[in-house]
Amino acid sequence: MNGQGILKGMLVTAKNFFGSYVSRERLTTVSYPEGGNTIKEQSRNIPFLVFDGEDPVAGMRCTACQKCEKACPPQCIFIEKDKDERGKALQRPKVFDIDASVCMGCQICVEVCPFESIWMDSNFELSTFNRFEGLQFNREKLLKSNTYFHKIHPQQAQASDDRLAEKERKRLEREAARRAEKSASEPQV
Amino acid sequence: MNTSTGYAPRNYKIVKHKDKTLLEVAMGPHHPSTHGVFRMDVKLDGETIIDLIPYFGYLHRNHEKLAEDMTYFSTMPYTDRLDYLCSMTNNWAYALTVEKLANISVPERAEYIRVIIGELTRLVNHMLLVGFYINDLGAIGTPLLYALREREKILDLFEWASGARMMCNYLRFGGIREDVSDEWLASCNKLVDAFPYFLDEYDQLLTGNEIVISRSQGVGVLSKELAINAGITGPMLRASGVNYDLRKTDSYSIYDRFNFRVPLGQFGDCYDRFMLRLLEMRESITILKQALRDIPKGEIQSKVPPVLKPKPGEAYGRIESPKGELGFYLVSDGSVNPYRYRVRPPSLINLTLLRDLCIGHKLADTIIIFGSIDIVLGEVDR
Numbered sequence A: 001m002n003g004q005g006i007l008k009g010m011l012v013t014a015k016n017f018f019g020s021y022v023s024r025e026r027l028t029t030v031s032y033p034e035g036g037n038t039i040k041e042q043s044r045n046i047p048f049l050v051f052d053g054e055d056p057v058a059g060m061r062c063t064a065c066q067k068c069e070k071a072c073p074p075q076c077i078f079i080e081k082d083k084d085e086r087g088k089a090l091q092r093p094k095v096f097d098i099d100a101s102v103c104m105g106c107q108i109c110v111e112v113c114p115f116e117s118i119w120m121d122s123n124f125e126l127s128t129f130n131r132f133e134g135l136q137f138n139r140e141k142l143l144k145s146n147t148y149f150h151k152i153h154p155q156q157a158q159a160s161d162d163r164l165a166e167k168e169r170k171r172l173e174r175e176a177a178r179r180a181e182k183s184a185s186e187p188q189v
Numbered sequence B: 001m002n003t004s005t006g007y008a009p010r011n012y013k014i015v016k017h018k019d020k021t022l023l024e025v026a027m028g029p030h031h032p033s034t035h036g037v038f039r040m041d042v043k044l045d046g047e048t049i050i051d052l053i054p055y056f057g058y059l060h061r062n063h064e065k066l067a068e069d070m071t072y073f074s075t076m077p078y079t080d081r082l083d084y085l086c087s088m089t090n091n092w093a094y095a096l097t098v099e100k101l102a103n104i105s106v107p108e109r110a111e112y113i114r115v116i117i118g119e120l121t122r123l124v125n126h127m128l129l130v131g132f133y134i135n136d137l138g139a140i141g142t143p144l145l146y147a148l149r150e151r152e153k154i155l156d157l158f159e160w161a162s163g164a165r166m167m168c169n170y171l172r173f174g175g176i177r178e179d180v181s182d183e184w185l186a187s188c189n190k191l192v193d194a195f196p197y198f199l200d201e202y203d204q205l206l207t208g209n210e211i212v213i214s215r216s217q218g219v220g221v222l223s224k225e226l227a228i229n230a231g232i233t234g235p236m237l238r239a240s241g242v243n244y245d246l247r248k249t250d251s252y253s254i255y256d257r258f259n260f261r262v263p264l265g266q267f268g269d270c271y272d273r274f275m276l277r278l279l280e281m282r283e284s285i286t287i288l289k290q291a292l293r294d295i296p297k298g299e300i301q302s303k304v305p306p307v308l309k310p311k312p313g314e315a316y317g318r319i320e321s322p323k324g325e326l327g328f329y330l331v332s333d334g335s336v337n338p339y340r341y342r343v344r345p346p347s348l349i350n351l352t353l354l355r356d357l358c359i360g361h362k363l364a365d366t367i368i369i370f371g372s373i374d375i376v377l378g379e380v381d382r
């Protein structure tokens, strides 16, 4: 019969419409921004730098090795090494800029970083009125504490902490071994 | 001879063709039904299309040349942006080609995960196609939003696995980036089990609908011969009745282990193309079920040198992406960058027949013919 298909279609629509009042499954939208946070733990948006402890600059994990700068496909990271008063290069960046308008959130910088220093943030509310300086993220803006990292990516942060602890343990072991060797090889008098 | 009248707006032209007066209209580039920035110049006699010239290239971003200046690995996130609805299959095609070029093997579990996300991507793509097709027919909103609602659940799975909903950048040469957890597999299972019910509901909503049938049956008929001669691939070719599916003919990756059927159309019209997608989704579900049942534990990444320098040579890898045969052609000269990088985009090649399909139909039919071809301008223009 003509029109049957349309009637059937209407029935489905009605089922979905009234269903949204009774079943959670059919109600799929949340109101923003009051609706709560629906982003997943793994969600990634733009990188940030992790620091340990309280002081952002002292606790910075980044050693300015510039691996991420080289690997970033659209080349949106800019790093300058820090120097002490005598001009000796320090193992930390003086300038660490990420151009948020260029970054495409690919996570390649995270993968290449050997020091667990750069990770992906899941904050997406980055809109600004100033598209030049506002989207140029500098070192101060990028540095975020390990606590924050634990808050947004608990699993990744835990794994990262474990890896760092393992590294530290190995380093201490090596040092102890070296010291033991040294004391063993010292002439006994 | 062109004669402009003072009454017609700028992008409308009155032209004389033989003894008729024709109206020339520029549809697009910013037109809601062109699914991107795409322009068609149509010559109309009343409402009937006499001629149609497609113009594209508005989204050109030099993808191939850029890739020749980057390392093999750095191109991976850019392939996401070819067909931005199916980033996973784009990654897959590219990874497959590089693996062929550099002789990299892929562990079992990674292959299974690739198949799972590949088929999920097919669901995403067909979901969108079906929704937008109905949208183009004039049922604005509701059916499309139902399709988007289901797609959203799959995108949530993608986000869970890879961190991003659309620009996943998930595959790596010789494996995948991160393993999926057991909970992920469980929720994937749940989604796969629930999906047929949604398809049933969608069928009930649309396939028997008189308007859908009368608008799309017999519209934009593509004959078998023309489809083969024009190099059409994917669902569009199968809707014309040609049994050609790379998952069967090439059985790349591990597709030879799964038991599934290839749906075929009979008439090659818009309705066949639409129905074929719905049927393909059901086949994808059977593949997904088998893959989720058989997935083994184990490694997800084989040993790959950190700086990839394949031996001089060439490789062409292709997969059955949701839109057709997606191929990558790479020539290596032994350095870290490819010497030549070329994409064979299914969207572009399927689009070449637009003129032939549209001539003789009404203007309103152009939109649905165009919608049934299933293109993404990111892939057409590259």
Ligand code: SF4
Pocket (backbone or CB within 6 Å): A046, A047, A071, A072, A073, A074, A075, A076, A077, A098, A102, A103, A104, A105, A106, A107, A108, A109, A110
């Ligand atoms: S996420 Fe990608 S684009 Fe953004 S800074 Fe890291 S490597 Fe560069």
Ligand code: SF4
Pocket (backbone or CB within 6 Å): A061, A062, A063, A064, A065, A066, A067, A068, A069, A079, A112, A113, A114, A115, A116, A117, A118
């Ligand atoms: S973020 Fe990591 S890779 Fe980048 S410079 Fe710092 S330590 Fe090196």
